[in-house]
Amino acid sequence: MTQGARRSGVAVLGGGRMGEALLAGLVRRLGAADVVVCERSAERAAELAARHGVQVLEVPEALARAEVLVLAVKPQDVDALLGLLAGSVDPAHLVLSVAAGVPTSRIEAALPPGVPVVRAMPNTPALVGEGMSVVSAGAHAGGEHLDRAEELLGAVGQVRRVPEAQQDAVTALSGSGPAYFFYAVEALVDAGVLLGLSRSLATDLVVQTALGAAVMLRDSGEHPVQLREAVTSPGGTTAAAIRELDRLGVRAALVAAAEASCARSRELGAAPNPED
Numbered sequence: 001m002t003q004g005a006r007r008s009g010v011a012v013l014g015g016g017r018m019g020e021a022l023l024a025g026l027v028r029r030l031g032a033a034d035v036v037v038c039e040r041s042a043e044r045a046a047e048l049a050a051r052h053g054v055q056v057l058e059v060p061e062a063l064a065r066a067e068v069l070v071l072a073v074k075p076q077d078v079d080a081l082l083g084l085l086a087g088s089v090d091p092a093h094l095v096l097s098v099a100a101g102v103p104t105s106r107i108e109a110a111l112p113p114g115v116p117v118v119r120a121m122p123n124t125p126a127l128v129g130e131g132m133s134v135v136s137a138g139a140h141a142g143g144e145h146l147d148r149a150e151e152l153l154g155a156v157g158q159v160r161r162v163p164e165a166q167q168d169a170v171t172a173l174s175g176s177g178p179a180y181f182f183y184a185v186e187a188l189v190d191a192g193v194l195l196g197l198s199r200s201l202a203t204d205l206v207v208q209t210a211l212g213a214a215v216m217l218r219d220s221g222e223h224p225v226q227l228r229e230a231v232t233s234p235g236g237t238t239a240a241a242i243r244e245l246d247r248l249g250v251r252a253a254l255v256a257a258a259e260a261s262c263a264r265s266r267e268l269g270a271a272p273n274p275e276d
């Protein structure tokens with residue numbers, strides 16, 4: 001029997017926010033019998049098992065069972081997890097890492113030679129099947145590994161491929177991106193309350209407006225500037241609002257936020273200095 005012939009399905013290693021979002025989509029796509037989770041907090045593990053019907057395993061058992069290993073621990077925990085994998089992982093596994101910043105070369109160096117590694121940057125809307133994931137192949141990953149990663153991440157939304165050098169920029173846009181939109185919604189709801197609306201009505205107005213705007217951006221084929229101009233009546237309310245956004249530097253703030261996210265991704269990916 002060839003190496004790994006008895007393995008199938010996916011093990012999610014690290015059942016936190018991102019791990020759960022992926023787990024939920026994978027269970028929808030593959031069924032709970034083909035997805036297992038490893039989580040070091042017993043309480044959290046029990047919660048995931050109850051919510052998604054998946055089996056919770058220790059790392060060695062998960063490696064023996066699953067073909068695809070999704071590394072979903074914090075970048076700061078990746079080296080410790082790789083230490084647990086190193087003795088049992090082999091080239092018939094596919095390691096799919098979603099850890100922000102961590103390059104495939106760092107993962108490959110900690111594992112036996114030839115283990116295929118794909119780096120991915122998903123985002124939390126995966127939880128509702130509207131994720132955006134971007135994948136890149138490591139040195140030992142071929143087209144079939146990228147196809148497999150794309151197929152799995154396709155269960156939770158859209159997928160694109162980029163050269164790995166672009167992954168920190170991707171993290172700044174789609175990885176961290178949902179938080180920028182949640183932040184804007186939070187601020188607008190507070191603005192509605194300031195203007196005298198109930199919090200509940202303000203939330204309904206802002207959330208549906210965000211959803212409508214997102215669908216127009218996706219489906220209309222029009223540039224965001226054209227869509228914004230269509231809202232902006234001559235001498236009207238929107239022009240007054242946009243003038244304030246420009247005066248307060250919101251465009252520059254968004255660019256600076258994305259640059260900071262990209263820089264932090266690079267920092268998280270750097271191998272720890274043993275002297276730190």
Ligand SMILES: NC(=O)C1=CN([C@@H]2O[C@H](COP(=O)(O)OP(=O)(O)OC[C@H]3O[C@@H](n4cnc5c(N)ncnc54)[C@H](OP(=O)(O)O)[C@@H]3O)[C@@H](O)[C@H]2O)C=CC1
Pocket residue numbers: 013014015016017018019038039040041044071072073074075077080081098099100101121122123124175176
């Ligand atoms: N959250 C997001 O929007 C996104 C996150 N990512 C990436 O996903 C990864 C996880 O992020 P996130 O879900 O936010 O973080 P969380 O801290 O919520 O999740 C990580 C989980 O892994 C557990 N864990 C750590 N080490 C082990 C181990 N050896 N075995 C089993 N479980 C372990 C942690 O336990 P404990 O709590 O005890 O530490 C925690 O429950 C990160 O690398 C992040 O960069 C990528 C894209 C988007």
Ligand SMILES: O=C(O)[C@@H]1CCC=N1
Pocket residue numbers: 100171175176
């Ligand atoms: O904040 C973070 O580091 C992770 C990576 C991208 C989104 N969340």
